[in-house]
Amino acid sequence: MAGRAGLTAKQAAAAHLRLPPLPSTRDLVKLYKLRAVKQLSQNFLMDHKLTSKIVRSSGRVRDCHVCEVGPGPGGITRSILEQGAAQLTVIEKDPRFLPTLEMLKDASKGKLDIELGDVLSFNMEKIFSSDLRQPWDGHLPKIHLIGNLPFNVATPLIIRWLKDISLKHNAWVNGRVCMTLTFQLEVAQRMVAPPGHVQRCRLSIMCQNWCHVVHKFTIPGRAFVPKPDVDVGIVHFIPRIEPQIPLDFGLVEKVIRCIFSFRQKYCKRGAGLLFPESQRDELVEKMFTVADVNPTLRPFQLALSEFNRLCHTYAAILEQQPSLEKFNSRERKIIKDDVDYDSDGNEI
Numbered sequence: 082m083a084g085r086a087g088l089t090a091k092q093a094a095a096a097h098l099r100l101p102p103l104p105s106t107r108d109l110v111k112l113y114k115l116r117a118v119k120q121l122s123q124n125f126l127m128d129h130k131l132t133s134k135i136v137r138s139s140g141r142v143r144d145c146h147v148c149e150v151g152p153g154p155g156g157i158t159r160s161i162l163e164q165g166a167a168q169l170t171v172i173e174k175d176p177r178f179l180p181t182l183e184m185l186k187d188a189s190k191g192k193l194d195i196e197l198g199d200v201l202s203f204n205m206e207k208i209f210s211s212d213l214r215q216p217w218d219g220h221l222p223k224i225h226l227i228g229n230l231p232f233n234v235a236t237p238l239i240i241r242w243l244k245d246i247s248l249k250h251n252a253w254v255n256g257r258v259c260m261t262l263t264f265q266l267e268v269a270q271r272m273v274a275p276p277g278h279v280q281r282c283r284l285s286i287m288c289q290n291w292c293h294v295v296h297k298f299t300i301p302g303r304a305f306v307p308k309p310d311v312d313v314g315i316v317h318f319i320p321r322i323e324p325q326i327p328l329d330f331g332l333v334e335k336v337i338r339c340i341f342s343f344r345q346k347y348c349k350r351g352a353g354l355l356f357p358e359s360q361r362d363e364l365v366e367k368m369f370t371v372a373d374v375n376p377t378l379r380p381f382q383l384a385l386s387e388f389n390r391l392c393h394t395y396a397a398i399l400e401q402q403p404s405l406e407k408f409n410s411r412e413r414k415i416i417k418d419d420v421d422y423d424s425d426g427n428e429i
């Protein structure tokens with residue numbers, strides 16, 4: 082809505098902060114003494130409309146504490162400040178971006194903090210005030226995590242964060258903190274794939290077990306500088322109050338990983354990897370009978386409720402035979418063709 086001076090609330094906030102403009106592609110090249118921006122080995126989003134859309138898709142950041150991972154030259158960072166975040170902490174690994182981020186910090190009126198570090202090992206617990214904490218089953222805390230990271234960092238990061246969510250560690254000591262992250266489109270589609278979908282994989286189950294996952298929109302690769310070979314999906318995660326499979330992260334991950342080891346075969350084939358050969362047939366049959374799951378379905382056809390029953394039955398078998406917990410079949414390493422990889426070579 083336009084205010085008295087004819088400015089929208091957002092324009093007023095931006096004018097009030099007097100943020101320096103985002104460096105152009107040419108500026109980036111000059112700033113970092115490069116021949117081409119490609120040498121930074123990153124894909125930057127320089128389109129203000131799109132950075133604003135990403136921030137809006139995370140929900141309302143006004144008056145919230147936002148943590149942005151991988152700000153780079155600060156396109157998304159500017160949009161977060163413009164949309165009225167009360168506090169913004171950025172975690173950037175590459176010190177070459179510090180001068181541009183410092184300029185933003187100076188203009189931010191104390192709202193921007195810069196942390197130089199690797200988000201994969203960064204404990205965010207200390208950056209948020211305990212005043213923002215909410216009970217896990219209460220309202221969502223006024224905290225958001227937002228980031229456009231390199232594709233080969235984003236997938237391992239979300240797996241780490243899902244584990245943190247399961248343990249209520251890291252940012253999640255504060256309650257059900259939401260995340261809005263970019264992934265290559267194919268990975269985003271896998272994250273939200275329902276049962277029976279051709280993209281359904283281990284990542285779908287892991288994400289959907291601990292979070293409500295929404296693929297918000299897609300950005301064509303050409304919007305990035307330099308242009309990646311793929312399009313990009315923006316995914317929003319809201320931690321579930323209760324996971325669909327309320328068991329230990331490691332146990333769930335092991336069962337899902339084994340079952341998806343043979344994607345095109347009956348799901349009992351992969352489940353067999355949970356047990357030594359001497360007991361395999363007997364325990365697989367027991368697992369599927371007790372869980373009441375059809376062992377001849379393909380892994381991608383199983384619903385979360387069926388994985389839930391299989392995981393619980395496996396946990397009950399472990400209670401009776403604790404030594405099985407340490408059993409790790411090496412067979413899947415031999416049968417490589419049935420394991421899924423994303424285009425960065427990450428097994429998923």
Ligand SMILES: C[S@@+](CC[C@H](N)C(=O)[O-])C[C@H]1O[C@@H](n2cnc3c(N)ncnc32)[C@H](O)[C@@H]1O
Pocket residue numbers: 123124125126127150151152153154155156157172173174175178198199200201228229230231234
């Ligand atoms: C794809 S660029 C995106 C930059 C900016 N967010 C944008 O949208 O234009 C990824 C950024 O993440 C940073 N980055 C990469 N790995 C990181 C890590 N492990 N921890 C923190 N930052 C990282 C890079 O240095 C780079 O600035």
